[in-house]
Amino acid sequence: MTQQLFCFGLGFTARQIAADYPEWEVLGTSRTPPLDGETGEFSIFPFRRGSPIADFSNLARDVSHILLSIPPDDRGDPVYDEMREQIAGLPNLKWIGYLSTTGVYGDLGGDWVDEESPYNxxxxxxxxxxxxxxxWRGLYETRGLPLHIFRLPGIYGPGRNQLVSLKNGKARRIVKPGQVFSRIHVADLAAILVASMQKPNPGAIYNVADDEPAPPQDVVSYAAELLGVVPPPLVDFEAADLSPMARSFYSDSKRVSNSKIKSELGISLKFPTYREGLAALLPGETRI
Known part of the structure; x- marks a missing residue:
């Protein structure tokens, strides 16, 4: 039987699910149409703050799973603000996944975090x-909403990776001593979400990351090696010409433990480090 997944924010991750898991009927909201050559089938509906989805209770009456990936704005979470009552009232809802960020842990100076680490x-x-x-946890606690929280690092995959950045001349090797980031290939992220859908555990929180947190300049260097090009020069973080937003990403340094997705969801990563991930992406990216 086809199961319906409704995605608030039918973006990079949700479209990977549509491509990799055709047994799911995927619906969702998006500001952009499908890309040329994109695989997977899905239906798109308009949504924005101040304009909730018309007749959502009827069009989503068969929806069993919901993915929440629209980021909060300065007023809060627009899906929560506009759609929480309609979502809570769906009769066949078995699973809700909220895509959060490992940024809720703040800066740990390169130390490890797990799901028990406090907000900071x-x-x-x-x-x-x-x-x-x-x-969203408030709705789980007060109304039994089948909520699952996924705390994500940087996501990379087809068309969105350091191979592309090098090709476009935008890759930089910024060096900040002790800085490490975690990351996840979008195909592994899709597999993790589907594994959770198949084994619901309402109230659960999962860190999502591959096996090797790494300095960002190392990833650029490896991408350049794969392409057979000279990597961009090393630039000291303090001297780097970065936008305030880009600079803010370097405020946090931590290593994200992925033990729980393995022990509870039985995940075996297809791309355990950025090396396997970038090597697999290479044939699909245009060489410089």
């Missing part, structure tokens, strides 16, 4: 995600 956001984005998590 250092910037506005992390603070907003923390508040959104708490809002």
């Amino acid at each position: 956001p250092t910037g506005k984005r992390g603070e907003r995600r923390m508040q959104a998590e708490k809002a």
Whole structure:
């Protein structure tokens, strides 16, 4: 029997699910149409703050799973604000996944975090995600909403990776001593979400990351090696010409444990490090 997944924010991750898991009927909201050559089938509906989805209770009456990936704004989570009552009233709902960020943990100076680590956001984005998590958890606690929270690092995959950045001349090797980031290939993220859908555990929180947190300049260097090009020069973080937003990403340094997705969901990563991930992406990216 076909199961219906409704995605608030039918973006990079949701479209990967549609491509990799054709047994799912995928519906969702999006500001952009499908890309040329994109695989997977899905239906798109308009949604924005102040304009909830018309007749959602009827069009989503058969929806069994919901994915929430629209980020909060300065007023809060727009899906929570506009759609929470309609979502809570769906008769066949078995699973809700909220895509949050590891930014809610803040800066750990390169130390490890797991799902029991406390909130400690250092910037506005992390603070907003923390508040959104708490809002959705409130519906789980008071109304039994089948909520699952996934805390994500940087996501990469086809068309969105350091191979492309090098090709476009946008890759930089910024060096900040002790800085490490975690990351996840979008295909592994899709597999993790589907594994959770198949084994619901309402109230659960999962960190999502591959096996090797790494300095960002190392990833650029490896991508350049795969392409057979000279990597861009190393640039000291303090001297780097970065936008305030780009600079803010370097405020947090931590290593994200992925033990729980393996022990509870039985995940075996297809791309356990950025090396396997970038090597697999190489044939599909245009060489310089």
